[in-house]
Amino acid sequence: MSEHDVVIVGGGAAGLSAALVLGRARRRVAIVDAGEPRNAPARHMQGFLSRDGMPPAELLAAGRAEVTRYGVELVAGTVDRIEPGFAVQLGGGRMLAARRVLVATGLRDEIPDIPGLRQRWARTVLHCPYCHGYEVRDRPLGVIASAEHALLVCQWSPDVVYLPHTSTVSDEDRARLTARGVRIVEGEVARIADGEAQMADGTTVDRQAFFVRPRFVPTSNLLSDLGAAVDAGGWAVVDSTGRTSVPGVWAAGNAVDPRAQVITAAGQGSAAAIAINNDLVNDDIAQALTVLGPDPEPTF
Numbered sequence: 001m002s003e004h005d006v007v008i009v010g011g012g013a014a015g016l017s018a019a020l021v022l023g024r025a026r027r028r029v030a031i032v033d034a035g036e037p038r039n040a041p042a043r044h045m046q047g048f049l050s051r052d053g054m055p056p057a058e059l060l061a062a063g064r065a066e067v068t069r070y071g072v073e074l075v076a077g078t079v080d081r082i083e084p085g086f087a088v089q090l091g092g093g094r095m096l097a098a099r100r101v102l103v104a105t106g107l108r109d110e111i112p113d114i115p116g117l118r119q120r121w122a123r124t125v126l127h128c129p130y131c132h133g134y135e136v137r138d139r140p141l142g143v144i145a146s147a148e149h150a151l152l153v154c155q156w157s158p159d160v161v162y163l164p165h166t167s168t169v170s171d172e173d174r175a176r177l178t179a180r181g182v183r184i185v186e187g188e189v190a191r192i193a194d195g196e197a198q199m200a201d202g203t204t205v206d207r208q209a210f211f212v213r214p215r216f217v218p219t220s221n222l223l224s225d226l227g228a229a230v231d232a233g234g235w236a237v238v239d240s241t242g243r244t245s246v247p248g249v250w251a252a253g254n255a256v257d258p259r260a261q262v263i264t265a266a267g268q269g270s271a272a273a274i275a276i277n278n279d280l281v282n283d284d285i286a287q288a289l290t291v292l293g294p295d296p297e298p299t300f
Contacts, residue, residue: 014265124194
């Protein structure tokens with residue numbers, strides 16, 4: 001069984017950022033990653049200072065190169081379970097022993113089951129105006145199934161159509177949308193095609209891009225399986241450093257914060273790493289004191 005100070009589950013921005021800090025702190029670190037990042041379909045990532053517009057794969061490749069310079073072990077694969085102690089069981093049968101664990105497994109996006117939507121995801125079907133709004137600014141845009149999203153998207157374009165799909169438009173939302181100049185086209189969306197939404201009644205709504213607010217779901221159950229406390233939405237509760245209610249277990253990025261963007265996740269990974277190293281320092285001191293005994297001889 002491989003022995004490590006820290007095993008990081010997930011090699012996205014949060015996991016790699018944590019590994020960089022811990023590697024530079026001379027900790028023995030392994031990152032286990034399946035190579036399936038959430039933003040893989042996106043051509044570029046935006047809003048990351050000094051990396052705005054960089055393809056996501058390039059950021060991850062640069063991060064992996066950086067952490068390996070500090071001796072971090074990169075392990076391709078998945079984690080089936082984490083046993084108290086911690087024994088990290090990989091999908092292929094290998095076991096990693098860790099003093100501390102950081103879970104940075106991210107989330108998955110659940111979107112409406114509308115034909116054509118998934119195939120255009122991160123291309124002409126978008127989820128985050130802060131990530132993609134500027135690139136489609138001033139174009140005819142559609143927003144599906146979220147009035148709040150439609151009101152937000154107006155910041156990037158004056159030509160926004162709201163398609164409630166199977167949702168009901170409340171009187172309050174109708175008034176707010178109208179006040180913002182948003183046109184409402186009611187009825188079920190049958191299909192999303194290039195440049196248009198095809199409605200169930202046979203009509204079409206011409207739009208150059210569509211925004212959809214997904215339902216965010218944690219990618220793995222590792223934290224809940226460990227018994228970590230969760231909030232009303234089912235997300236693990238952490239402190240400002242990412243510490244969970246389970247001693248020795250931290251979490252960062254979209255695994256616990258569904259609204260964290262890439263730069264936010266990287267910052268959370270860094271904060272978690274510093275807290276983990278400090279915790280390990282205290283543990284190292286406690287172990288040294290145990291070896292020395294209650295009244296160690298003074299050294300001169």
